[in-house]
Amino acid sequence: MPSLGTGVQFVSFFILSALIIGASLGVVLAPNMLYAAFLLGFTFICLSGIYLLLNADFVAAAQILIYVGAVNVLILFAIMLVNRQAPETPVPLKKIRDGIGGIVCFGLFSLIATTVVRTPWPYSTEAPVTNTTLKIGEQFFTNYLLPFEVSSVLLLMALVGAIMLARREFVPDQTVTGDEPLVLPERSREDLEPALKKLPVSTASEE
């Protein structure tokens, strides 16, 4: 990939940074969940631009394919499956708690930024590799073969676990042998209603 001039890189870095921070604040603060999910996808796309500035073209493509194409779509499905417009019950001291959280996060940011600026980083003077995809494949099948294979097992486990957790099961009867069957039970709504009333809730004034 021909490298851009330093001025162009500088300007595009600041434009992308402004877009990323603005969109991620939108993800956190937007009142509508659907807008938040689309802003999350926009954040991912801008981040892949940052990855291109860092000479990571393969990772940038993987970011768009996996994050925008898979994770964001999964989140959109989750929003549409569970989005019930229930009025949020007020929680005591919500504003103060959020304020304290914001102050703590800003403090953490200033701490990290100070550390970053004061640390003398051991910059390398070597030229970056030209074909990152080739290098990544070479590393995966020599030095990092075991983590590579373990990650495939992890993906299989996540697949089976997600299906197991999300499939619909009603409260089962005893099996023939008499022991508890290995399923995640889901009660029907009528059974659940009296049980929900008895559960402890965070605010006493809610019911």
Added chain:
Amino acid sequence: MNFALNLNYFLVLAAALFCVGIYGLISSRNVVRVLMSIELMLNAVNVNLLAFSNYIDPQNIRGQLFTIFVITVAAAEAAVGLAIILAIYRNRQTIDMERFNLLKW
């Protein structure tokens, strides 16, 4: 003035993104938004890894390999997390974090 990018710019950007993610994690009451904040934090980590890979280890690009592992784990985490949310939603009929207090007492 010097118009060249260096490591500090990328690290500060990643720190800002990470802190926005933490704020969303602790302040939002919608479970799906909490998952989205976790994704933001994982992406901030990816920016850090790639910046170190580009400026400190440009020949072996080990940071890019770690980023690919992080992306893999993040995809698995999102799938399992959303399945857990669906299971909780079916049982409690709510996605409010303040009402998920079954394990608190």
